[in-house]
Amino acid sequence: MTTDRVLERVASTAPYALHPDRLLPADPGTRAIARELYASVAGLPIVSPHGHTDPAWYAENAAFPDPSSLFVIPDHYVHRMLYSQGIRPERVGVPRLDGGPVETDKRKIWRILAENFHLYRGTPSWIWLNHAFQTVFGIDERLSADSADRIYDKIAAALERPEFRPRALFERFNIEVISTTESPLDDLRHHAAIRASGWSGRVVTAFRPDPVVDPAFPGFVANLDTLGRITGEDTSSYAGYLSALIKRRKYFVEVGGCTSTDHGHPTAKTADLSAEDAAALYARVRSGSATPAEAELFRAQMLTEMAAMSVADGLTMQIHPGSRRDHNPEIFASFGKDKGCDIPGPTDYVEDLKPLLARFGNRPDLTIILFTLDETVYSRELAPLAGHYPALKLGPAWWFHDSPEGMRRYREQVTETAGFYNTVGFNDDTRAFLSIPARHDVARRIDAGFLARLVAEHRLDRDDAFEVAHDLAYRLVKQAYKL
Amino acid sequence: MTTDRVLERVASTAPYALHPDRLLPADPGTRAIARELYASVAGLPIVSPHGHTDPAWYAENAAFPDPSSLFVIPDHYVHRMLYSQGIRPERVGVPRLDGGPVETDKRKIWRILAENFHLYRGTPSWIWLNHAFQTVFGIDERLSADSADRIYDKIAAALERPEFRPRALFERFNIEVISTTESPLDDLRHHAAIRASGWSGRVVTAFRPDPVVDPAFPGFVANLDTLGRITGEDTSSYAGYLSALIKRRKYFVEVGGCTSTDHGHPTAKTADLSAEDAAALYARVRSGSATPAEAELFRAQMLTEMAAMSVADGLTMQIHPGSRRDHNPEIFASFGKDKGCDIPGPTDYVEDLKPLLARFGNRPDLTIILFTLDETVYSRELAPLAGHYPALKLGPAWWFHDSPEGMRRYREQVTETAGFYNTVGFNDDTRAFLSIPARHDVARRIDAGFLARLVAEHRLDRDDAFEVAHDLAYRLVKQAYKL
Amino acid sequence: MTTDRVLERVASTAPYALHPDRLLPADPGTRAIARELYASVAGLPIVSPHGHTDPAWYAENAAFPDPSSLFVIPDHYVHRMLYSQGIRPERVGVPRLDGGPVETDKRKIWRILAENFHLYRGTPSWIWLNHAFQTVFGIDERLSADSADRIYDKIAAALERPEFRPRALFERFNIEVISTTESPLDDLRHHAAIRASGWSGRVVTAFRPDPVVDPAFPGFVANLDTLGRITGEDTSSYAGYLSALIKRRKYFVEVGGCTSTDHGHPTAKTADLSAEDAAALYARVRSGSATPAEAELFRAQMLTEMAAMSVADGLTMQIHPGSRRDHNPEIFASFGKDKGCDIPGPTDYVEDLKPLLARFGNRPDLTIILFTLDETVYSRELAPLAGHYPALKLGPAWWFHDSPEGMRRYREQVTETAGFYNTVGFNDDTRAFLSIPARHDVARRIDAGFLARLVAEHRLDRDDAFEVAHDLAYRLVKQAYKL
Known part of the structure; x- marks a missing residue:
């Protein structure tokens, strides 16, 4: 692949779409081989x-409550990074042992994630979250302060449907x-x-x-x-x-x-x-x-x-x-x-x-x-x-x-x-x-x-x-x- | 870029010139992206x-005395490597605590660096020294036993000028x-x-x-x-x-x-x-x-x-x-x-x-x-x-x-x-x-x-x-x- | 080199042939340089x-006895890997200190190596063994359960000849x-x-x-x-x-x-x-x-x-x-x-x-x-x-x-x-x-x-x-x- 074509491809990739070649080596020859190898295992169970x-999920098969309860509150990778920048766990709804007050407005919690989403650049959380947003919920824009509410609403609506149990x-x-x-x-x-x-x-x-x-x-x-x-x-x-x-x-x-x-x-x-x-x-x-x-x-x-x-x-x-x-x-x-x-x-x-x-x-x-x-x-x-x-x-x-x-x-x-x-x-x-x-x-x-x-x-x-x-x-x- | 073009570029690069793509990844697609990213920050202060x-430099704004006092004597990366090959610090003018004799002929010290410049291949000192020689003093040949005196003279002459204070x-x-x-x-x-x-x-x-x-x-x-x-x-x-x-x-x-x-x-x-x-x-x-x-x-x-x-x-x-x-x-x-x-x-x-x-x-x-x-x-x-x-x-x-x-x-x-x-x-x-x-x-x-x-x-x-x-x-x- | 040409080359390489570019970097530009550098030292003594x-080999210049005694029994890299998968040293002829019984059928030992040759994928033993098979003995097929006996016979026959002393x-x-x-x-x-x-x-x-x-x-x-x-x-x-x-x-x-x-x-x-x-x-x-x-x-x-x-x-x-x-x-x-x-x-x-x-x-x-x-x-x-x-x-x-x-x-x-x-x-x-x-x-x-x-x-x-x-x-x- 020529340099120009590489650049063009990168440029033409909408930033919020998972690229089919993601994580494969950049060298075109090696990537071509990797692509075939990956294709041969991508569909395996x-x-x-x-x-x-939590086995209760599979036993009870209840709907997941809301986007923040799914993606923010229980994920220590996520709130660890927020905390490293001074955002305390209470602010993203992590329950206190003493039952003291923590944020309960799930949309507010979601906005904190959205406003700080740049912190996850280069980390696996970035990959995992974007993968789930896109492949599970069909989100087609990047999480940001601007898109926070739209994405929240889309995920919240999906979670009510049986196919998201x-x-x-x-x-x-x-x-x-x-x-x-x-x-x-x-x-x-x-x-x-x-x-x-x-x-x-x-x-x-x-x-x-x-x-x-x-x-x-x-x-x-x-x-x-x-x-x-x-x-x-x-x-x-x-x-x-x-x-x-x-x-x-x-x-x-x-x-x-x-x-x-x-x-x-x-x-x-x-x-x-x-x-x-x-x-x-x-x-x-x-x-x-x-x-x-x-x-x-x-x-x-x-x-x-x-x-x-x-x-x-x-x-x-x-x-x-x-x-x-x-x-x-x-x-x-x-x-x-x-x-x-x-x-x-x-x-x-x-x-x-x-x-x-x-x-x-x-x-x-x-x-x-x-x-x-x-x-x-x-x-x-x-x-x-x-x-x-x-x-x-x-x-x-x-x-x-x-x-x-x-x-x-x-x-x-x-x-x-x-x-x-x-x-x-x-x-x-x-x-x-x-x-x-x-x-x-x-x-x-x-x-x-x-x-x-x-x-x-x-x-x-x-x-x-x-x-x-x-x-x-x-x-x-x-x-x-x-x- | 084709293989031939890569080789041609490498071959046609005069060995003593800083290459504009130096230190960027070799893969042409990655390099093209790196080049743009670098260009966007290269001019930042x-x-x-x-x-x-030494704050005295900025306070007094006196001329730096000579090439060896600038590049050899105070740089422990430089004389460390020379010493590893048996060249004692005295020989490159590093002052002794007891005031004992050390080399004072700055040109002689410079020649030792020049004759041993191959020792720095693959090290950051190689990059730093060549970068300074070329961008600060406009040196257009590589430091070697042969070029030692010419480069010494060129740097020494420059140091006397106000724009090198x-x-x-x-x-x-x-x-x-x-x-x-x-x-x-x-x-x-x-x-x-x-x-x-x-x-x-x-x-x-x-x-x-x-x-x-x-x-x-x-x-x-x-x-x-x-x-x-x-x-x-x-x-x-x-x-x-x-x-x-x-x-x-x-x-x-x-x-x-x-x-x-x-x-x-x-x-x-x-x-x-x-x-x-x-x-x-x-x-x-x-x-x-x-x-x-x-x-x-x-x-x-x-x-x-x-x-x-x-x-x-x-x-x-x-x-x-x-x-x-x-x-x-x-x-x-x-x-x-x-x-x-x-x-x-x-x-x-x-x-x-x-x-x-x-x-x-x-x-x-x-x-x-x-x-x-x-x-x-x-x-x-x-x-x-x-x-x-x-x-x-x-x-x-x-x-x-x-x-x-x-x-x-x-x-x-x-x-x-x-x-x-x-x-x-x-x-x-x-x-x-x-x-x-x-x-x-x-x-x-x-x-x-x-x-x-x-x-x-x-x-x-x-x-x-x-x-x-x-x-x-x-x-x-x-x-x-x-x- | 284009992606297609890379793939074609890989595909057309018979799997048991040492590739001339083996171990060189995949990026075509870097590989071209590496190829020249390697060529300049490949023939050095x-x-x-x-x-x-064992200095006795050079002193006595006796023929090496058989393929397993050459490649399996004395090579701790080889039997270490077999042992990690449960194949005891006795089964590949490693002598016991107490003189107890170990496998003496060299062909049987060889077959164990052949059947387990996949264990060495990605290891240096894989490189060393294949290199010797091919460059020293001219073996032109990969070692496997199927080819074990043919390769054994070919090496055994060679070892009897003076040019393999x-x-x-x-x-x-x-x-x-x-x-x-x-x-x-x-x-x-x-x-x-x-x-x-x-x-x-x-x-x-x-x-x-x-x-x-x-x-x-x-x-x-x-x-x-x-x-x-x-x-x-x-x-x-x-x-x-x-x-x-x-x-x-x-x-x-x-x-x-x-x-x-x-x-x-x-x-x-x-x-x-x-x-x-x-x-x-x-x-x-x-x-x-x-x-x-x-x-x-x-x-x-x-x-x-x-x-x-x-x-x-x-x-x-x-x-x-x-x-x-x-x-x-x-x-x-x-x-x-x-x-x-x-x-x-x-x-x-x-x-x-x-x-x-x-x-x-x-x-x-x-x-x-x-x-x-x-x-x-x-x-x-x-x-x-x-x-x-x-x-x-x-x-x-x-x-x-x-x-x-x-x-x-x-x-x-x-x-x-x-x-x-x-x-x-x-x-x-x-x-x-x-x-x-x-x-x-x-x-x-x-x-x-x-x-x-x-x-x-x-x-x-x-x-x-x-x-x-x-x-x-x-x-x-x-x-x-x-x-």
């Missing part, structure tokens, strides 16, 4: 093995299966309701035991009481506690179709204590008097115990370490967890995973998927580990790195040592239901671009690239998560 | 909010405002002289309190005496010491037009001690008997105190941590500070900044600009922090990373989480006056290239890209530094 | 200053000089035999003292006895031990043509103890009762002692730190060292090298080449160190990073601070003789691509780029290693 959508969108998004994430204390009533409803959409749960394995979790001791009560086990002893967890995993499999567990520890620390030491440590944490070091050791021990349970029941294990949660005490006190004040820190995998790997790392019948917020470990630690241990696989670029540049760095830094086949496709990991198609689309485009570069540089053959593109978009995730 | 030029160059460089950096003990006489002179050039100072807040700074205790004397405060008490600092900041604002402070600590450690503990710690460091740990804690406490003062007087705060200063004892002993033997090390921001952020991080009326020499923190720590805390902004790629690849990595690793609007444009941070236009030009070109890629990949609209280019080159720096 | 081929391949590969690596306890009989044979191929040794300087090395104490015996020195004293090492280095120079030493420590720790403390520490490690901390301190001290010996005898020193060796206890127990279960970890250079650098860093007559497995130190630590200290140079991208993306990151992150002339060209560092031409070819292509980008972006002149390409492929390695 979405397999979403890890995320945080959760199940209809689920089907329209071509979701083959989606996993939510629940605490072991959850009764999975929504999952049961979905199954009982006769609806064909496949929604499964994932077992996230942080509330009952992390002594620093709010309400930990009371949670252990509850765990005992709902399982009929005596959680005052370590043996009873472990039995309760095993029972609960079984319940998740039976009632929630669960195929995986998820562990969000501050570090990747693992331990393999003697039965005696583990029981003594449990007694300390059970009493609520554990020191931070004991809490860390207990979490470490529980990762290894969870691996042992996974060997027995076949659940794929996910480890999501490295977030310094709730870094901002003021925001945490006012608004609680998951409100955008989590900051990553350096994370060690080589030493920290050793105890677990020494015991289970050589088992090809176990799958442990590692994630990171510390990109320095991609080439230094994660790819060498996953390129060796049969039990290990690498999860996709996560959280702050679930973005075009982040995904590109992931492939560039992981592939040469771990290959493609020690990775597990894409996770959207989102609470933002409307962003799911956009996120999977970004991943497919970036992978197509990466593969296209390998083809253009004659490092991968064309036919191989098509096979790999399919594997990354569909096959690997189904295999790793047994979906 | 230079706002230089942080640097180390500091003020004339300042105007020719289209500098709207430049900041120097002074110690609180400086009387700012040069700044006062500039103002008194009636010259229209705007030169401001920045408040760099290291000599009086870092117990490891040479002469620290004596510096506190001086600080007391010049402010009329009693620096034997912590209260008097803090008052002295507040007074001195006020003096910097009034006499030097100061709008910012700058802090060059070895780490990003902050502390928020009780008034009592802080006073007791001050008594220790005041006595000159502080341990290294106490010195570190005092520096940490002073960052928080400085933030408190900034809340009161509105000065923007810059934190430049992470350099292991004076790594080479022999060179330090012979030549003193800032002679090229500073080496970066890993730097933590997430834990280290917590005390300061817990107290002031949520204030939108405070601006703290973070810099780093440890690129691993861009995506892991700095972008998440600046993408959340209202008080935080990110400074540009710094020192070793003030280079095409360094700037590109900065945008690629920072933008997706922090956006563009939590960054503050460019700093040249230089002592090398002649390199200022080159450095700002590099930044504008690299940013144009980055934005062009986003446009070419349809991740950013054209009109948005033009606005962002302008923001990055001009608006954001003025806003962040209140200039 | 191979200088291989560091590696692990080690010396013939050495000559065909255009190797000017290759270095093997031996323990100080090795008698260098193969090196002596090569020299006595009258063959013109130049094979030198490198002095790798880990077995006698690392107290954690298996058999360390017995090794010291042997060292004493073969040198006639009394290794019960530190003085005798140091004399023995000096003698042994001399022997390596005289018998093995040695020009360099190599040090594979877990960290880059160095120390500069007093003579008394060093002797006392030696007594501890000599007795076999050293703690891990003492072992670490002894290794640290020995790096400094080795630097002192290098100042005296002129051997170039290589430091290869940062591998957590034998991370997997089960595989280590079954198969021993170097079987793919080494994992890198974070490595500090700035503090750890200080004692050695304080003593010897300023000597331009000493060459210490630093390598890393921790890419985060390229721009943060290694480039600033090598861009300052006359004694330091940077080794090329190593081990897991000896790959297209790894080499590209190396140049991008190192050049701007250290330049090209503080680097030392390429090391293949391999046991896989057949991969040597492929590895050097990859390095030359990636460097050509990097330089071409600098030219295309007008950051480097064409004539300079040709000179640098030649320096990187040939001149710098000969100079740094005195070959």
